[in-house]
Amino acid sequence: METRIDYSKIALLTTVANFDLYEKTRPYQPAGIRKLVIDGRGGMYGLESLFYTFEKLPLNDVKWLVLADEDVLFLENRALVKIIEEMESANYTVAGVRDGGTMPNRRHNPYVPNTFFCVLDYQNISTIYSRKEIQKQQYSNPNEFTEDLKNLNVEFDVTSLYEPYYCFFLWLKRKNQRFLFLNAELLHPDTDELATKVYALDNKPLLIHTWYARAYGKNAAQTKRIDSIIDTYAPDSNDHSKEAEVYKDEFFKYKLGLRKLKKRIQNKLGKLF
Known part of the structure; x- marks a missing residue:
């Protein structure tokens, strides 16, 4: 029986x-x-953004939460729903692209996705969410996960803790949540070692991740590269909805500054003693 997805239960967060x-x-x-x-x-991204999402955003009616960075160019509309339908029918909690073993520019941990594009069963995760538990999961154990990685064609490091947000996904894996990993490859392997093409479940292109969003408008070469990708590959406009809801932690930059100051003081005290 075909799974029918309620669009009102899906939200896309950038x-x-x-x-x-x-x-x-x-x-x-x-x-x-x-x-x-x-x-x-103000410096909020990665793990801090995930914490803010689960603790502060008004998502009570959301079942499926799609994370997509501002340097993601969607190519196909229906394919995202097909991924969610597969997650629903096969009981997946997370879908995304491995941060090791799939993308040539990312040779880190293959057991977790990169958050540039990720689909979460927000409703399910919310029922077990615990910041304290998550913060304790940034570690790796030899042979902890039994997933078969033999078919990966890019180097990876199963012990990598490269990104602070890994703990969120390692926590989910340790909670026996299922992950659906998508295929990806370089968009222009001969001329661009960054831009990544992600494939949908039918192996047709789903989106392009340009990378280097923070350099856009500041670095001429990166700006030109990203603009060229958008100009070349952008489909007909998908979005006919109202403006996005914008949320901001007005105090986050100050909290971040205090954290950095505390760390510097601790480092100096550690050297003295």
Whole structure:
């Protein structure tokens, strides 16, 4: 029996550090679903963005939460729903692209996805969510996970803790939640070692991740590269919805500054004693 997905239960969240780039990619985000933005210009991203999402955003009616960075260009609208349908029918909690073993520019941990694009069963995760538990999961144990990695064609490191947000996904894996990993490859392997093409379940292109969003508008070469990708591959506009809901932790940059100061003081005291 075909799984029917309620579009009102899907939300797409973008943590935006570069609003100039976001304005160019937003019209191609999948139509018919709620759009949210976390203002990341004060340094909020990664794990901190995940904590803010689960603790502060008004998502009580959301079942499926799609994370997509501002440098993601969606190519196909229906394919995202097909992924969610597969997650629903096969009881997957997370879908995304491995941060090791799939993308040539990311040779880190293959057991967790990179958050540039990720689909979460938000409703399920919310029922077990615990910041304290998550913060204790940034570690690796030899042979902890039994997943078969033999078919991966890019180098990886199963012990990597490269990204602070790994603990969120390692926590989910240790809670026996299922992950659906998507295929990806370089968009232009001979000329661009960054831009990544992600495939849908039918092996047709789903999206392009340009990378280097923070360099857009600041670095001429990266800006030109990203603009060229958008100009070449952007489909007809997908999004006909109202403006995205924007959320910002006004005090985060101050909290981040205090954390950095505390760490510097601790480091200096450690050297003295």
